[in-house]
Amino acid sequence: MSKKPKPHPQQNHFLAALDPDVQERLFPHLELVPLPLRSLMYESGRTMRHVYFPTDSIISLQYIMENGASTAILVVGNEGLLGISLLMSGQGTPSRSVVQSAGHAYRLPRVKVKEEFNRHGKLLLLMLRYTQALITQVAQTAVCNRHHSIDQQLCRWLLLSIDRLSHNQLNMTQEFIGNMLGVRREGVTQAALKLQQQGVISYSRGLIKVLDRDKLETLSCECYGVVKKETEMLLPYLPKRQVITDVAAIPVVKLPTV
Amino acid sequence: MSKKPKPHPQQNHFLAALDPDVQERLFPHLELVPLPLRSLMYESGRTMRHVYFPTDSIISLQYIMENGASTAILVVGNEGLLGISLLMSGQGTPSRSVVQSAGHAYRLPRVKVKEEFNRHGKLLLLMLRYTQALITQVAQTAVCNRHHSIDQQLCRWLLLSIDRLSHNQLNMTQEFIGNMLGVRREGVTQAALKLQQQGVISYSRGLIKVLDRDKLETLSCECYGVVKKETEMLLPYLPKRQVITDVAAIPVVKLPTV
DNA sequence: CAACTTCTGTGCGATTTCGCACACAAGATT
DNA sequence: AATCTTGTGTGCGAAATCGCACAGAAGTTG
Incomplete structure (x- = not known):
C-alpha cells in the first residue's frame, strides 16, 4: 500500500x-x-x-x-x-x-x-x-x-464510536468492549450475537461493521x-x-x- | 425556638x-x-x-x-x-x-x-x-x-453527605436514598440494617446518625x-x-x- | 384515642449478571 | 501441514438485585 x-x-x-x-x-x-x-x-x-x-x-x-x-x-x-x-x-x-x-x-x-x-x-x-x-x-x-442492560449499553457504545469516524468499521474485540463497558466478555458476546442475528452488525475477530445504524439507535437506550x-x-x-x-x-x- | x-x-x-x-x-x-x-x-x-x-x-x-x-x-x-x-x-x-x-x-x-x-x-x-x-x-x-455493591455505595453516599455538614445527622428516608443511588428502597433497607447492626449508624424514620465515621470509611468502596x-x-x-x-x-x- | 399516612422490615420468585470451564474457529507461526 | 495464539460461542451454578406483596412500627391528624 x-x-x-x-x-x-x-x-x-x-x-x-x-x-x-x-x-x-x-x-x-x-x-x-x-x-x-x-x-x-x-x-x-x-x-x-x-x-x-x-x-x-x-x-x-x-x-x-x-x-x-x-x-x-x-x-x-x-x-x-x-x-x-x-x-x-x-x-x-x-x-x-x-x-x-x-x-x-x-x-x-x-x-x-x-x-x-x-x-x-x-x-x-x-x-x-x-x-x-x-x-x-x-x-x-x-x-x-x-x-x-448490557445490550443497550453496547448499542450506545457502538454509536458513540462510529459517530466519531468517517466509516462504519470498528477495530475492537469483545474482550476490549467488555473492559470499556466494565462487563464480562461473555456478556458482550451475548449482546453482539443478538445484534448480528438481527442484521444490525456483523463482526469477526475484532472487526465490527455497523450495517443498520438506524436500528442500532432504536435498540440503544436514551x-x-x-x-x-x-x-x-x-x-x-x-x-x-x-x-x-x-x-x-x-x-x-x-x-x-x- | x-x-x-x-x-x-x-x-x-x-x-x-x-x-x-x-x-x-x-x-x-x-x-x-x-x-x-x-x-x-x-x-x-x-x-x-x-x-x-x-x-x-x-x-x-x-x-x-x-x-x-x-x-x-x-x-x-x-x-x-x-x-x-x-x-x-x-x-x-x-x-x-x-x-x-x-x-x-x-x-x-x-x-x-x-x-x-x-x-x-x-x-x-x-x-x-x-x-x-x-x-x-x-x-x-x-x-x-x-x-x-449497594452496601458500599450507601457508605460512600453517607460519607459524601456528612463531609459537607458540620454535624453527623442526615435527614433522609431510605426511599430518598434509593432514588439518589438509583436502587430499590428495599435494597437500602438491607444495607442500612447491616450498618446499624454493626453500630456504624443509627436511624429512625428519616433521621440518620453517623456513629462511627472511621468504620464507615473502611466499609465504603475506594x-x-x-x-x-x-x-x-x-x-x-x-x-x-x-x-x-x-x-x-x-x-x-x-x-x-x- | 382512632384513623391515617409514612417509614421500615421481610419474604419470595424472576431476572440479570457474574465467574468459571471448556469447546471451537480463525488466523499466525514455524 | 502441524502447532500456537487469539477471539468467539456455550453451559452452568452462584450472587446480586429487582418487583411485588404485605406486615408492623412510628408519627400525624381529626
Missing part, C-alpha cells in the same frame, strides 16, 4: 472552530502523532506534556479500580480534545486514556495551549463549552451504568440520544474559517508503545 | 476563597435563600437565573430517565456552587437539582457572576478547579455504579477516597482573606416549593 496522505488539522472540529488569528498562533507548534491501536496516551500519576486533537482516531478515557476492573467514561474523537484538565488545573486526573480506534491526532505543547488559553479568547470559550458536553457524557454514563443532542447544541462549530496550512511541513512524532 | 443567626457568606468555601476585591464587587448582590428539604432548585428545560453557594445545606444533582428512574451524580455543599453550567455555556443541563439537606445558600444573579467571570480573575481560576473536582466526582459515580483526595488537592482554599460583611443587611429570599 502506498503512503496515505496526512490528515489535515482542520479535520479536528475543535481546531477548525478556532478563530484564524488563534490558529495562526497555534498551528506552527502542531505535531502530527500516529496513534496505533491500544497505545496508552495517559495514565494516572504521569505528567502530560501535550494536548491532543484527534482527526481520524478515537481515544477513550477510563477509570481503573484497585482490583483492576475498569469502566470507560468518555469517548474523544475529532469533535474534541484530550487534556482539558491541563487547562483547568494543571493537575492530572485519576484516569487512563487509551487509543480505541487507530488513526492520528495533532498535538500541541501544553505550554502553548495554556498561553493561548490565558488570552481568554475563543479557545477559552470553546473549551468551556466542550467541558460541559464532556460532563454530560460522563454523567449519562453514570446513569446508563446504573439502569440499562442515553445516546441525550448525549448527542447536548453535544450538538453545545458544539455547533458552524462557520469554519480556515487558515491554509501546509500539512507537509508539520513534523510527525512517534508515540512510545505500552 | 428563637431565631437562629444567619449563616455568613464565608461559610461557603468558594466565596471565602475569592480575592477581597472580587468579594467587594460581588457581595453587595448576595441574597440569602433558606433551602427547605427537598425543594427543587433546578429542573431540565427551565432557566436558572442565579448561581447558588450553599453554606449549611446540601444540594444533589440527579439525572432522570424517561421512565422516571434516577441517579444522583453529584453532591454540592459548602465546598462549591450550583450553576457552573451558566458560566460554561449559558445553557442548562439535562438534570435536576434537589435540596438533600435543609439549610441555606447565598445566591448571586447569573449576570453578576458572569460579569465577574469575564474579568478572568480568581473567579475563573477557582471555577475551573472546581469543575475538575466535579468531573472527578461524576466519573467516580459512573465507576461505582458499575462495580460496587470511590469515596478517590473523590475526597482529588477534591482536597484541587480545592485547597487556604488563606481566607475575608471581607467584613454586614450579614444582617443581606436580603432573605423565599424559594417557591415544588
Whole structure:
C-alpha cells in the first residue's frame, strides 16, 4: 500500500472552530502523532506534556479500580480534545486514556495551549463549552451504568464510536468492549450475537461493521440520544474559517508503545 | 425556638476563597435563600437565573430517565456552587437539582457572576478547579455504579453527605436514598440494617446518625477516597482573606416549593 | 384515642449478571 | 501441514438485585 496522505488539522472540529488569528498562533507548534491501536496516551500519576486533537482516531478515557476492573467514561474523537484538565488545573486526573480506534491526532505543547488559553479568547470559550458536553457524557454514563442492560449499553457504545469516524468499521474485540463497558466478555458476546442475528452488525475477530445504524439507535437506550443532542447544541462549530496550512511541513512524532 | 443567626457568606468555601476585591464587587448582590428539604432548585428545560453557594445545606444533582428512574451524580455543599453550567455555556443541563439537606445558600444573579467571570480573575481560576473536582466526582459515580455493591455505595453516599455538614445527622428516608443511588428502597433497607447492626449508624424514620465515621470509611468502596483526595488537592482554599460583611443587611429570599 | 399516612422490615420468585470451564474457529507461526 | 495464539460461542451454578406483596412500627391528624 502506498503512503496515505496526512490528515489535515482542520479535520479536528475543535481546531477548525478556532478563530484564524488563534490558529495562526497555534498551528506552527502542531505535531502530527500516529496513534496505533491500544497505545496508552495517559495514565494516572504521569505528567502530560501535550494536548491532543484527534482527526481520524478515537481515544477513550477510563477509570481503573484497585482490583483492576475498569469502566470507560468518555469517548474523544475529532469533535474534541484530550487534556482539558491541563487547562483547568494543571493537575492530572485519576484516569487512563487509551487509543480505541487507530488513526492520528495533532498535538500541541501544553505550554502553548495554556498561553493561548490565558488570552481568554475563543479557545477559552470553546473549551468551556466542550467541558460541559464532556460532563454530560460522563454523567449519562453514570446513569446508563446504573439502569440499562448490557445490550443497550453496547448499542450506545457502538454509536458513540462510529459517530466519531468517517466509516462504519470498528477495530475492537469483545474482550476490549467488555473492559470499556466494565462487563464480562461473555456478556458482550451475548449482546453482539443478538445484534448480528438481527442484521444490525456483523463482526469477526475484532472487526465490527455497523450495517443498520438506524436500528442500532432504536435498540440503544436514551442515553445516546441525550448525549448527542447536548453535544450538538453545545458544539455547533458552524462557520469554519480556515487558515491554509501546509500539512507537509508539520513534523510527525512517534508515540512510545505500552 | 428563637431565631437562629444567619449563616455568613464565608461559610461557603468558594466565596471565602475569592480575592477581597472580587468579594467587594460581588457581595453587595448576595441574597440569602433558606433551602427547605427537598425543594427543587433546578429542573431540565427551565432557566436558572442565579448561581447558588450553599453554606449549611446540601444540594444533589440527579439525572432522570424517561421512565422516571434516577441517579444522583453529584453532591454540592459548602465546598462549591450550583450553576457552573451558566458560566460554561449559558445553557442548562439535562438534570435536576434537589435540596438533600435543609439549610441555606447565598445566591448571586447569573449576570453578576458572569460579569465577574469575564474579568478572568480568581473567579475563573477557582471555577475551573472546581469543575475538575466535579468531573472527578461524576466519573467516580459512573465507576461505582458499575462495580460496587449497594452496601458500599450507601457508605460512600453517607460519607459524601456528612463531609459537607458540620454535624453527623442526615435527614433522609431510605426511599430518598434509593432514588439518589438509583436502587430499590428495599435494597437500602438491607444495607442500612447491616450498618446499624454493626453500630456504624443509627436511624429512625428519616433521621440518620453517623456513629462511627472511621468504620464507615473502611466499609465504603475506594470511590469515596478517590473523590475526597482529588477534591482536597484541587480545592485547597487556604488563606481566607475575608471581607467584613454586614450579614444582617443581606436580603432573605423565599424559594417557591415544588 | 382512632384513623391515617409514612417509614421500615421481610419474604419470595424472576431476572440479570457474574465467574468459571471448556469447546471451537480463525488466523499466525514455524 | 502441524502447532500456537487469539477471539468467539456455550453451559452452568452462584450472587446480586429487582418487583411485588404485605406486615408492623412510628408519627400525624381529626
